[in-house]
Amino acid sequence: MPVYRSLGKIPLKRHTIFRKPDGTLYAEELVSTEGFSSLYSLVYHAYPPTIVKALGEPYSVEPKIAREKHLKHTSLLGFNIEPQNDYLESRKAVLVNSDLHISLAAPRQSMVDYFYKNSQADEVLFVHVGSGTLKTGFGKIKFSYGDYLVIPRGTIYQIEFNGAENRLFIVESFSPIRTPQRYRNKFGQLMEHSPYCERDIKRPSDLETHDEKGDFKILIKKQGLIYPYIYGTHPFDFVGWDGYHYPWAFSIHDFEPITGRLHQPPPVHQTFEGNNFVICSFVPRKYDYHPQSIPAPYNHSNIDSDELLYYVDGDFMSRKSVVKGQITLHPGGIPHGPHPGTVEQSIGKESTDELAVMIDPFRPLMLTEEALKIEDGNYYKSWSQS
Numbered sequence: 001m002p003v004y005r006s007l008g009k010i011p012l013k014r015h016t017i018f019r020k021p022d023g024t025l026y027a028e029e030l031v032s033t034e035g036f037s038s039l040y041s042l043v044y045h046a047y048p049p050t051i052v053k054a055l056g057e058p059y060s061v062e063p064k065i066a067r068e069k070h071l072k073h074t075s076l077l078g079f080n081i082e083p084q085n086d087y088l089e090s091r092k093a094v095l096v097n098s099d100l101h102i103s104l105a106a107p108r109q110s111m112v113d114y115f116y117k118n119s120q121a122d123e124v125l126f127v128h129v130g131s132g133t134l135k136t137g138f139g140k141i142k143f144s145y146g147d148y149l150v151i152p153r154g155t156i157y158q159i160e161f162n163g164a165e166n167r168l169f170i171v172e173s174f175s176p177i178r179t180p181q182r183y184r185n186k187f188g189q190l191m192e193h194s195p196y197c198e199r200d201i202k203r204p205s206d207l208e209t210h211d212e213k214g215d216f217k218i219l220i221k222k223q224g225l226i227y228p229y230i231y232g233t234h235p236f237d238f239v240g241w242d243g244y245h246y247p248w249a250f251s252i253h254d255f256e257p258i259t260g261r262l263h264q265p266p267p268v269h270q271t272f273e274g275n276n277f278v279i280c281s282f283v284p285r286k287y288d289y290h291p292q293s294i295p296a297p298y299n300h301s302n303i304d305s306d307e308l309l310y311y312v313d314g315d316f317m318s319r320k321s322v323v324k325g326q327i328t329l330h331p332g333g334i335p336h337g338p339h340p341g342t343v344e345q346s347i348g349k350e351s352t353d354e355l356a357v358m359i360d361p362f363r364p365l366m367l368t369e370e371a372l373k374i375e376d377g378n379y380y381k382s383w384s385q386s
Helices: 340-346 369-373
Strands: 005-008 025-032 040-045 052-055 065-067 073-078 090-095 100-105 115-118 124-128 132-136 139-143 146-153 156-161 168-172 211-223 224-234 238-243 248-251 272-275 277-283 307-313 326-330 357-359 366-368
Touching: 040 065, 065 369, 090 326, 090 340, 090 369, 100 357, 139 146, 139 248, 366 369
Parallel strands: 115 211
Antiparallel strands: 005 238, 025 040, 040 238, 052 224, 065 366, 073 326, 090 100, 090 366, 100 168, 115 156, 124 146, 124 168, 132 139, 132 156, 146 248, 211 224, 272 277, 277 357, 307 326, 307 357
């Protein structure tokens, strides 16, 4: 998120002497993305962030592809993912390509005895069920139902859940997650026509410096492997930091829908972008106000992209028998549209209370073995008139 932020104590100038009360130096670290050419922050640690005491054997968490090529409208029943105690073990990748991995998770327990760092991807955690606190060296972010948690690659974090019932929809992006370019001016500020603005962004606060030595387990993900590291100092030993690279949150409930006299196309719902995909938010909104308008979406052919919808809450006028946590995947190459009867039923309606997350990837998504376990095999027949 390209907004400057500073917390804690920092020196007046970068790369200058900055001493602790005992006269020793704090350890400066530059956390940068895309080399030195994109967003970065300068972090000041109580100890150097390089003190490794032990390494464990790496193990694979690479998704197992079950259906690499397919041309079938597909539905996954996301809430059929079984809850598990551990946060990382609960994450099940269901749809993947070379730009992003999409996972579902139902963790019961907080991360207590380890920390996690994804070194290969930015993460967007959509909170469908549950609440808690995202903890990082940059500070804390409280989250609840409907929040998107955006965690840049390389960020060490812990999640503290407030209860045992939690459901997450997770996107791992192998490119940086950004606000849509068309909503920003040349200085990076969100413009007046944007469906949300900087006031809606939740940034880290309550910086707490952990000046601690010991054995701290950090699980680091890189190229589909988890590398167990034991560090000699607490990873949240930040005394201060400043810059543009840090985790942040945005609530889907703060997305202000763009409406018009006639049906608006999906790009008006765009919330984030990565390389070769976008993330959109469908929220409660007024319907089209042309006297002859048809609120239900028209049939359309996905030629250059797949279309994925994750259903969160509310009623969907274009779909029958939608349940919470359901994923529909309409692959590029064949048309899709409203279910039979829903077009006529939508005429004259003035608003909708639907809530959903949509992803349009421009490379085909592959189904994993975990996806097949929760697939509704008859979904492709749901347009039948019989």
